[in-house]
Amino acid sequence: MTVRVLVADDQELVRAGFRMIIEAREDLEVVAEAGDGEEAVRLARRFRPDVVLMDVRMPGVDGIAATRCLVGGEDAPRVIILTTFDVDEPLYAALRAGASGFLLKDVRPADLVDAIRVVARGEALLAPRVTRRLLDRFARSLPERPVRSAALAELTEREAEVFGLVARAASNAEIAAQLVVTEATVKTHVSAVLRKLGVRDRVQAVVLAYDLGLVQPRSCD
Structure with a gap:
């Protein structure tokens, strides 16, 4: 193709x-x-x-x-x-x-x-950690957009757990190790999270996590 x-x-x-x-x-x-x-x-x-x-x-x-x-x-x-x-x-x-x-x-x-x-x-x-550094630098200074907190209610308990780890820049391998599941299972959960939250990829998922207040910007010296 x-x-x-x-x-x-x-x-x-x-x-x-x-x-x-x-x-x-x-x-x-x-x-x-x-x-x-x-x-x-x-x-x-x-x-x-x-x-x-x-x-x-x-x-x-x-x-x-x-x-x-x-x-x-x-x-x-x-x-x-x-x-x-x-x-x-x-x-x-x-x-x-x-x-x-x-x-x-x-x-x-x-x-x-x-x-x-x-x-x-x-x-x-973008690698998740690169995205995280970029967001940490500018999250406090740019205007907020409307928050879609209601979307979180659509996630299962495990999907919400995966979303939290994605938002903290964890790779699929790191998520799999922490949850004691296979990477294939993590990929399935990540796909479900993106679909239910209405975001296109992990970058947008991290951005949404900042908007929802699930991740707080770190101080920049």
């Missing part, structure tokens, strides 16, 4: 470089390019890509606003934020808007390709 990709960046050379890397792989295809967020949203609705590579800073509608528009609809694409910064406030805002992770623009070609495949499978691009 071919993964359909849309590349959104205001620099034509960047778009051309990503296109060349992506289309060198048989299982990947660039279906459209956009020079700003507004065009990215329009082309995504037209071409229905599986994954959008989204520059965080673009003229007019930026990558964060565009991400928010894209992930809110049915059959929404996965969004990978492109940035020149390792940790930055816009990245946190993008994660809260629904992005599945981020990449630095100087990413190695092989890592770019792997990232697209990972996100297309429905997995989160």
